[in-house]
Structures are given as C-alpha cells and as structure tokens.
Amino acid sequence: MSVLIEARSLTKHFRIGKTKTVHAVDDVSLCVEKKEILGLVGESGSGKSTFGKTLVGLHEKTSGDVLYKGETLPRKYRPRDFQRFATSIQMIFQDPYSSLNPRMTVGEIVGEGLRFHSQLTAEKIRESVAQWLIKVGLLPDHMSRYPHEFSGGQRQRIGVARALIMEPEFVVCDEPISALDVSVQAQVVNLLGELKASLGLTLLFIAHDLSMVRYVSDRMAVMYLGTLVEIGAADDVFFTPKHPYTSLLIASNPEPDPNSERKRASTIIKGEIPSAVNVKPGCRFADRCPKVMDICKTKSPVLNQIPQGKIDHLVACHLYE
Amino acid sequence: MSSALVIKNLHLTIDNPKDAVPILRGINLDLRAGEIHGLVGESGAGKSMLGRVILEILPPRAKITEGSIDYPTRPLPGKTKGRSAARHRPHISLIPQDPMTSLNPTMNIGNQIAETLQVHRGFSHASAFARAVELLDLVKIPDSAQRAKQYPFEFSGGMLQRAMIAMAIACGPSLLIADEPTTALDVTIQAQVLDMITDLQRESGMAVILITHDLGVVARMADDVIVMYAGEVVEKGSVKDVYYRSSHPYTLGLKAAMPKNIGDLNRNLQPIDGSPPDLFDPPKGCGYFARCPHAMRLCESNRPEKFMLSTGHYANCWLHHPQAKAKAALVFEGKPKP
Numbered sequence: 143m144s145v146l147i148e149a150r151s152l153t154k155h156f157r158i159g160k161t162k163t164v165h166a167v168d169d170v171s172l173c174v175e176k177k178e179i180l181g182l183v184g185e186s187g188s189g190k191s192t193f194g195k196t197l198v199g200l201h202e203k204t205s206g207d208v209l210y211k212g213e214t215l216p217r218k219y220r221p222r223d224f225q226r227f228a229t230s231i232q233m234i235f236q237d238p239y240s241s242l243n244p245r246m247t248v249g250e251i252v253g254e255g256l257r258f259h260s261q262l263t264a265e266k267i268r269e270s271v272a273q274w275l276i277k278v279g280l281l282p283d284h285m286s287r288y289p290h291e292f293s294g295g296q297r298q299r300i301g302v303a304r305a306l307i308m309e310p311e312f313v314v315c316d317e318p319i320s321a322l323d324v325s326v327q328a329q330v331v332n333l334l335g336e337l338k339a340s341l342g343l344t345l346l347f348i349a350h351d352l353s354m355v356r357y358v359s360d361r362m363a364v365m366y367l368g369t370l371v372e373i374g375a376a377d378d379v380f381f382t383p384k385h386p387y388t389s390l391l392i393a394s395n396p397e398p399d400p401n402s403e404r405k406r407a408s409t410i411i412k413g414e415i416p417s418a419v420n421v422k423p424g425c426r427f428a429d430r431c432p433k434v435m436d437i438c439k440t441k442s443p444v445l446n447q448i449p450q451g452k453i454d455h456l457v458a459c460h461l462y463e
Numbered sequence: 464m465s466s467a468l469v470i471k472n473l474h475l476t477i478d479n480p481k482d483a484v485p486i487l488r489g490i491n492l493d494l495r496a497g498e499i500h501g502l503v504g505e506s507g508a509g510k511s512m513l514g515r516v517i518l519e520i521l522p523p524r525a526k527i528t529e530g531s532i533d534y535p536t537r538p539l540p541g542k543t544k545g546r547s548a549a550r551h552r553p554h555i556s557l558i559p560q561d562p563m564t565s566l567n568p569t570m571n572i573g574n575q576i577a578e579t580l581q582v583h584r585g586f587s588h589a590s591a592f593a594r595a596v597e598l599l600d601l602v603k604i605p606d607s608a609q610r611a612k613q614y615p616f617e618f619s620g621g622m623l624q625r626a627m628i629a630m631a632i633a634c635g636p637s638l639l640i641a642d643e644p645t646t647a648l649d650v651t652i653q654a655q656v657l658d659m660i661t662d663l664q665r666e667s668g669m670a671v672i673l674i675t676h677d678l679g680v681v682a683r684m685a686d687d688v689i690v691m692y693a694g695e696v697v698e699k700g701s702v703k704d705v706y707y708r709s710s711h712p713y714t715l716g717l718k719a720a721m722p723k724n725i726g727d728l729n730r731n732l733q734p735i736d737g738s739p740p741d742l743f744d745p746p747k748g749c750g751y752f753a754r755c756p757h758a759m760r761l762c763e764s765n766r767p768e769k770f771m772l773s774t775g776h777y778a779n780c781w782l783h784h785p786q787a788k789a790k791a792a793l794v795f796e797g798k799p800k801p
C-alpha cells in the first residue's frame with residue numbers, strides 16, 4: 143500500500159482577540175493509505191472536524207504540511223487550488239440540513255461540480271446526476287425537487303452523491319451519520335462501503351460513535367484536545383486501547399446488550415474536556431487521567447510505537463516510553 | 464407495584480389546513496411507579512409527542528381525539544383558566560433534549576431553578592435560591608454557590624444538562640420524563656449524566672420515562688422498554704425480553720442495523736430499507752408493513768392486534784397469530800440467547 147494523503151505536524155490555531163489562541167489542532171501527523179478507511183474519533187472540541195477541514199484546505203494551515211500523492215499542498219487555498227482539487231478531494235458534511243442550498247434543486251446541487259469542472263454538456267450532466275441519484279438510492283425524478291422535500295437520510299444521500307459524482311480519490315466524511323436514525327445510519331454506511339469497493343475510494347471517516355467507527359474503519363485514530371493520542375488498526379484500538387483516554391472513551395460507549403451493559407462499572411471519566419484556549423504545557427489529558435504521573439504535567443508525550451500485530455499501533459503517553 | 468401513569472387508547476392529531484394528521488394512533492401504556500421505562504423509536508415515531516401529551520404541553524394545533532391519561536398516584540387538578548396546565552403539575556417534570564435552548568439566557572442558573580420552587584412550592588426567593596444551590600450540589604456541579612450566580616452561556620453542555628436535571632427534580636416529581644437527555648452530549652459526559660439520573664431515581668423512587676433512540680442507553684438504564692413506530696407501540700416488555708427475545712420485526716431490524724462490539728466482525732449491517740410511513744396518509748394496516756421483510760398480505764389492511772408473549776411482554780404483530788406460527792418461528796429464530 144502507498145500513502146495517498148499525509149499530514150505532517152499539521153497545526154491550526156484560531157486567534158480570538160489579541161491575546162487568546164485556540165489550539166484547535168496541534169502538531170498532528172498521520173497518513174491515510176490508498177483505498178483505506180481511517181476513522182477519526184474524539185469528543186466534541188477535540189479538533190477532529192477542524193483537522194478534516196484543514197486537511198482539505200477549507201481552513202488555512204497555521205503550520206505544518208499536507209502532502210497529497212507526495213505533492214505539498216498550498217498553505218492557503220486560492221480559488222484556483224480549489225478548482226484543481228475538486229476532482230480529487232471531496233467532503234461530505236455533518237449536517238444534512240444546513241449543507242444543502244435550500245434554493246437549488248437536487249439536480250442543480252448534485253450537478254454543480256460537473257458543470258464547473260467537466261466539459262460535459264448539460265444533457266450529459268443530467269444523465270450523470272440521474273445515475274448517481276440511483277446509485278445512492280434515490281430516484282431520477284427527485285432531480286427537480288428541493289432539499290426540504292426530503293428526509294434527513296435522503297438529504298445525507300444527496301450530500302454523498304454531490305461529493306462522489308466528481309469521482310474523487312479522497313473523501314473526508316465529517317460525521318456523515320450522526321444526524322440520522324439508527325436504521326438509516328446503516329443504509330448510509332453500507333452505501334459508503336459499496337461505493338468504496340466499486341470506486342476504490344479512500345476515506346477519512348470522522349465520527350463520535352465508536353462502535354460505528356470500528357465497524358467502518360480499517361484503522362482508527364483518536365484525538366484529544368487538538369492532539370493525536372492514539373492510532374492503530376481499528377480492532378486493536380477498540381479492543382486493546384493503550385492510551386488511558388482511549389480506554390475511558392471506549393468504556394463509556396454504550397452497547398445494546400442489557401447483560402453486559404449492567405455489569406459495566408459506572409462513571410468512568412472525571413470532568414470534561416478543557417478549553418483549547420491557551421493550553422498548558424505537558425500532556426493535555428493530565429488533569430483527567432487516572433494514571434497521571436509527575437512527568438505528564440511538564441512534558442508533552444510523543445507518539446511511540448507499541449509492538450503489536452501487523453499494523454503499526456502508535457500511542458502518545460508517557461506510560462509507554 | 465402501583466401504576467404511575469395509565470394511558471388508554473390515546474389518539475392525537477395535529478390539524479393542518481387540509482386535514483388532521485394522526486401522530487399517535489391508539490397508545491396503551493401502564494407505567495409502574497419506581498421504574499425506568501425506555502421509550503425508543505426513530506424520529507417521527509411520536510415519542511416526544513407522547514412525552515408532551517403526558518406533560519400537557521401540546522403544540523397549538525395538536526388535539527387528543529380519543530382515549531385517556533390517568534395518574535393513579537395523584538389525581539389531576541382541573542385546568543385553571545388562563546394559566547398553563549404545566550404550572551399545576553409539579554409532580555411531573557421534564558428534562559429536555561437540548562439544554563442550550565431550554566434555559567433562559569438572561570437569567571442566572573440559580574434563579575431559574577429557584578423559580579420552580581417559588582411557583583409550585585411557595586418558597587421565598589431567598590430560601591428557593593438556597594435550595595437551588597443544594598440541588599446543584601446534588602447534581603455534582605462544583606462550586607455550586609458561585610455557579611448558581613452564573614448564566615447559561617458560562618456553562619458547558621454537560622453542566623447545563625445537570626442544571627436542567629436539578630431543575631427537574633426540584634419539586635420532587637413522581638414522574639420524570641427525560642426526552643433524549645444525552646443526545647447532545649459526548650459519550651463520556653453521557654455516561655456521567657445517565658449514572659446521575661439512575662442514582663436520583665433510586666433514591667427518590669420516581670418513575671422515569673427515558674425517551675431515546677439509542678438502544679445502548681436503554682440497555683443500561685431501563686427496566687422496561689417500549690418500542691414505538693409510526694405513532695404506535697409495537698413492542699413492550701422487560702429490557703431482557705425486548706433485547707434477547709425481540710418479537711417485532713422492527714425491533715429485530717433496529718438491532719441488526721447496529722454494529723456489534725464483538726471480536727469477530729462480519730461486515731454485514733442490515734439497514735431497514737425505506738423510510739417510515741407518511742402520516743399524512745396513514746397506513747390502514749400495520750405501520751411497518753412497507754418496510755417489513757416478513758410482511759404478509761393480511762398486514763397491509765388489518766391493524767395488528769396486541770399479542771401477549773409472556774407476562775408483561777407484548778408485541779403488535781400478526782406473526783404471533785396462532786395461524787402464523789410456522790412463519791414466526793422462522794423470523795424470530797436464531798436470536799441471541801440471554
């Protein structure tokens with residue numbers, strides 16, 4: 143396998159006023175292999191969406207690089223850059239209600255990318271849109287309708303069709319299923335799986351539903367307060383988590399099984415994710431960590447290799463140094 | 464155990480310019496005091512509307528067309544003219560889904576909790592505020608005296624939801640309706656909030672209706688589970704009956720649509736095809752007919768009867784009719800053993 147897209151020390155800070163800085167993403171390095179699904183989990187405020195958006199150029203990078211097929215992408219995208227990458231990098235957004243223009247018909251929404259980026263005639267575009275609507279489980283007749291006429295699951299499919307009609311190689315899915323009902327989540331997840339198999343897609347799948355991420359992904363990465371704390375094969379991270387944060391996150395994940403749910407120890411993680419404004423030195427999880435040591439409060443841990451299995455398992459924790 | 468709430472054949476419609484849309488279609492429930500009842504179903508199934516009927520905070524055009532709601536533990540006072548019915552129901556309270564939009568942004572948290580005590584219990588402002596601080600302590604908000612003077616924007620989502628819980632239990636309700644109390648929260652905070660609701664329920668012995676779409680949350684918390692679909696109750700029973708001996712195809716479908724956290728992963732999530740029926744044109748027969756993989760001809764035009772499977776375990780599905788025995792055995796076989 144070869145690397146498709148790689149983040150090297152990717153950092154995104156937001157300035158608030160003159161003195162405050164939000165460390166949304168700090169020094170995150172990871173790579174996504176070709177035809178792989180990498181799951182990215184973390185609590186809200188952990189910077190996972192910002193990471194996804196910075197990766198595809200929707201945010202200007204504060205520092206660090208993104209390499210796509212070995213080519214360093216610009217720090218700040220100009221319109222020309224978006225044009226260039228529209229056919230290879232796409233994004234599926236979290237909220238199927240606010241991410242579709244209510245004044246455009248479904249045909250216009252899904253076909254817009256082709257109108258700008260291909261030489262196809264209007265008629266060919268209509269054909270292609272119709273085909274994609276069928277592929278995502280809608281009807282060609284839906285082309286003339288407006289987004290408000292669809293349910294949440296159907297809108298998410300429109301979002302999927304809009305991203306995939308460009309036949310991209312790399313797609314960032316930012317919580318594509320969290321707004322959907324359980325029965326419909328499975329529809330969208332299976333659809334992504336089928337399209338991945340038929341088109342050879344590479345996906346970064348951002349979500350907070352751990353069971354679903356483990357189900358979907360080949361590898362799984364965990365973020366906490368802007369930093370990457372653990373990354374490895376999805377099953378390794380899910381069943382043998384190394385970082386104390388990952389363990390607690392997975393222990394909090396409710397399972398639809400009364401027997402095992404009731405046996406599980408109760409309240410597991412103290413406190414809440416702190417603010418990412420002007421973070422303290424040392425490990426960011428130190429204040430909530432049950433295994434905190436003195437070194438954690440002064441020195442930031444770096445990602446270290448854990449000897450395990452075939453796929454690299456990296457964890458950023460002083461316990462493993 | 465005594466009943467906290469009895470609902471008989473409840474029908475509710477919402478008027479729209481053309482006709483009335485049936486939202487709840489013949490709900491029968493008998494909730495026992497001192498238990499947690501999980502109410503599950505997808506969006507549009509009518510779970511929140513059922514919560515609102517019980518609280519009598521219906522949207523303007525909603526009407527109860529048939530049926531009754533009784534609170535055997537406490538008779539209802541008559542409606543007072545010009546005042547909201549909710550003011551006379553200190554024994555039922557609500558934890559809403561979204562704490563951010565449910566609190567008054569211009570009032571500090573302590574005063575918002577104190578208000579309920581002043582209105583329902585006749586506390587003076589000073590004693591109500593002091594009690595509010597105690598309640599914030601009870602829901603484990605640190606520095607409660609300081610925090611009570613702060614405004615909602617100064618609280619995180621998890622803290623706001625705790626404050627909402629403090630407000631909900633202020634008057635010592637006998638029935639607490641928690642409408643998706645943790646949907647807006649992260650799993651780590653969700654675990655904290657759910658454990659807190661369980662603890663408070665055990666201490667006070669109130670009945671809780673936990674409305675959620677998360678089967679995992681229900682598995683942990685609930686004694687009984689009520690599964691709703693398209694404005695009807697399709698299955699009801701103890702949590703183990705409903706999870707391990709699921710007896711409605713919709714419940715089976717929900718379970719198959721969730722990934723299992725087991726080591727050996729066979730990647731076949733079974734989605735439920737299609738979407739819930741359009742209640743503008745309500746189905747004549749079973750609401751689940753169009754999506755049900757086991758539908759029979761009978762199901763299209765005849766509403767299923769309620770079949771009792773064991774004590775306290777019911778399902779509304781024609782597969783339990785004696786004449787469908789062979790087919791039912793096929794459908795419900797292969798279920799995981801308890």
